[in-house]
Amino acid sequence: MITADLYIRVSTDEQADKGYSQRDQDERLQRHCQQQGIIIRKIIYEDHSAKSFNRPEWKKMLTEYKGRSRSKPNLILFTKWDRFSRKAADAYAMIGLLNTYGVEPRAIEQPLDLSVPESKVILAIYLATPEVENDRRSLNVISGMRRARKEGRYMGVAPFGYKNRITENHEKYIAVHPENAALVRWVFEEIAANRYNTHQIWRMAQKKGFKRSLSQFWRLIQNPVYMGKIFIHAFKNEEEMVVDGLHEPLISEALFYEVQDLLMDRSKTKPVKKAKVVSDKCLPLRNFLICPDCGGMLTGSASLGRQKDKSYHYYHCRNKCKARFKADELNLAFEEHLRKLVPTPETANLFRQTVMSAVNGEVSGAKSIKSQLLDEIQYLTDKIAKARDLLIAGDLEPEDFKAIKNDCGRKIVVLEARVTEVQTSRGGIDKTLDQALKNLTKLYFLYKHGSIIQKRRIIDWTYPENMLFDGTNCPNGNSNPVIKLISALDADLAENKNGTSNQNDQMYRKVEVARVELASKHNRR
8 A cells, every 4th residue: 555745835935926825736636646546644734945955844754754664655745846846966865865764756747757767867857947947036136136226226124224115116215214314424423523432432322222233333334325325246247336326315425435534544543542421420521631740641539528428529640640639629610711712792703704714715715626626536537448448458457457447436436525525605604603603602501501421522622632731720732723713813802902912913814824724624624
């Protein structure tokens, strides 16, 4: 009496694409067994791909066959050989294994006598056909995805800052996620500001809602999708490329490449230690002060007094110096110093005139700068064209041409980004400047009533480098250029009011020098 196990396999994608169903296979197999007088021992249902034999139900069945059970079937039946396997090499190996167990695999709609050697040729065709179909389908998918990327469409799960959406025409695209997009912009701007190292910014981003690992953070800040570009990997004879995306960029190309250059510079040099953004609320100046005795950094700590429920805060040296300052007195002295930095209406007006003069000077020179950038882009484009001519003539190796093209292509992208950032008009500088002056007039108020994080950011902005300050004199350090200019203008106005200087042109010469300094620093950025 011949017994058989019925093997019914269908995966979700096959059922959707080709209309396979377990019920249809079940009916055909049972009808075959009734016609041939074969006793059905059991029916095995599998919902798994046939790309390999690593299938749950198939492995259970093999374990049962291996156990030398007397109720082992003579046959294992399936409708077609593609239900058995889609890989020819794996199928031959599995047929040999089943023969050692005394079980013969058989496809009822593609019958073969495997004892006849010539049948193996036909079996190879049956097995190779679905394998070719799989390979063709895979190649079509890859080609379709590359074509979509070349058209500017982002494929796959949307990166942080975006969300997946589908149009009415069932076309997929990525749209801006408002909250996450704001966080992405903040990350790039913080890195470009170069106030904190990358690890610190990642920690700060986590507190703002970026619940991802450090490695994912690194992939984020190096992903060109945020500047509106799509990166396409090299494939066969096609080189890797970056194309314009159809999605909305979150940052400018100039900001993206500025961050990449900064990250590259950080990897080459030893990172500069920056003061942490967090600190005890009673010690806002900690790690911003230089020890007057040894030149080291002043830290801060609290000491318990005679009354254990009250503590006293001090700034003191990290080394074995005796430099020690009461935190309350030094904090009040620094607040008073900030209060003096607030510009008077006259100083603010003169500062506005100075900045606008610098902006007008930059706008007049922007056209020449833009022209120089365009000339350099044209030079690099001509260089690629000449290299291509040499390649066609056989005077240049393909590897050398590829290197020249990649090097010039990256430089062209950077230069094009700089061209778009060159301001050939004043734009909205008036409103921006008015808002900046308004914030400067509130500098003391914002510091006095701000949180510890806001206070330390104000200190870092006012004095980007560490300062020497004992509470009795003005801080000795390299202050922000804006603060320097305001202080110089305020001092000159005070001299004129007191009648100590009758040379008005001297003040304007200082203003002109400050204007040139601001303009040159802006150009370097």
